[in-house]
Amino acid sequence: MIELTKLSGKKFLINSDLITCIEACGDTRVSLLNGENQLVKEKNEEIQEKIKSYKKSILSNDFIAG
Template sequence: MIELVGLNGRTFFLNADLILKIEETPDTIITLVDDRNIIVKNKAVEIKELIIEYRRKILADSQNLDSINKEG
């Protein structure tokens, strides 16, 4: 999950796997796979970086588990 800031200034977490697209109009609009839209204060480039970081962490965690399982 990635941490975002809504228009009301409150932070929330969003499952990055549910994101279909991100647009700036100038507000940043996230369209989810079920066609719902969320408007956030974060810029599209920042959200993209959060998604990349989130997926890198998942990959690293999975590789760590693989190495632990091979040792044990």
């Protein structure tokens, strides 16, 4: 899961495996498998980095070891 920020400033966690599209349209729109969209403050590149970091942590021994 990655943490993102809604335009209201409220932070939330989202399952990165459910993201189908990240679109820069002034703000950043994150589209999910269920058809839901979230507008967030983070830029496209920042979201991509969060996803990469999260996936690396899953594959590392640090995540498994706790």
